[in-house]
Amino acid sequence: MKKNIPFGKPIIGKAEIDSVNKLLRQPILVHGQKTLSFEKKFSDYVGCKYAVAVSSCTAGMHLSYLALGIKKGDEVIVTSQTHVATAHCIEFVGAKPVFVDCDLETGNISVESIESKITKNTRAVSLVHFIGIPADILKIKSLAKKYKLYLIEDCALALGSKVNGVHVGLFGDVGSFSFYPVKHMTTIEGGMVITNNKRIDNFIRRARSFGYNKNRMKHNLLYDVDLLGYNYRMNEVEAAIGLAQLDRMDYIIKRRMQNFNYYVSKLKDNENIGILMNKKQHSISSNYCFTIILKKRLSKLRDQIIDELKKTGIGTSIYYPGPVPLLKYYKKKYGLKFKSFPNAASISKNSISFPTAPHVNKSDIDKIVFNVNKVINLFK
């Protein structure tokens, strides 16, 4: 029988089911202890002072820009090779995303391109740790310091990634994680904002819940609202799942590492492809996925490889289908051209990402590698 290997598969086991079951039998489903416990456990896990649970990574990043006071007339330098959410959150607050290209070896923001984009209106740099590979964060941090810019880290796919032993998300002013089902861990939908800045924590904590000011609440019944907040809360069911998932994190990351290394051992000498990976000694990638870049002359084989794998029940993904500035909304608004983002365009066009999550084992990877080689060899 054909085994189905999806690109992403959340690990939902007895622990998650039992805790949701228990939770649903009691009356508090939002604003409860589970969310507080999840925040505490997450902050211990990554080693930050403050963690605020939110309804998604996107919600967390939107609140981060609000917390930093970024607004209309401001510019934010942002990587072009990312999920639209990274740029959308800049647009949400009326600021202008100023896109820069990425590096070909990692897909991360090109540090060399940042400085030339800084103007008198630049207020922040927004970076993504691309598919878990830590960006060149120390250099970017010193640039941000030099020009007095805020630094916002999109860690949606980077839970478990570190630089010099410090978790990503803690180099900038604020970092956001995603718990969407195929991420390192899930709460179904959900996200977490981390910071070491008490003021940012306090702002996001209130802005995720309509702007309620708890200091001005009496008996939880009378409250005052002193900012224009949203409903971006995480609920108790999601937090209960998150608590159980955190217990699995070490195992999940170990399995992703093992799988990633096995792909590398099988494909590193294949001259038809490149591999996106962390090569820095002091950095650790938690290997969200394994991504190959087909050499230019083979780029037309990408769909064939994806289809061949699909026929054998193997799911793949593309990170990301197009550089954000070239997606219709941004292209129409800012009129940017393909030639400004050659590396991002090349990764979008020539890459395929394969699963590394624990539902994949060595024989699945053998099957994936076999099919990749089969298509390439037929072409040659």
Ligand SMILES: Cc1ncc(COP(=O)(O)O)c(C=O)c1O
């Ligand atoms: C880099 C990046 N940022 C943000 C997001 C959005 O995350 P969420 O769905 O939790 O809002 C994603 C989603 O995949 C992503 O890849």
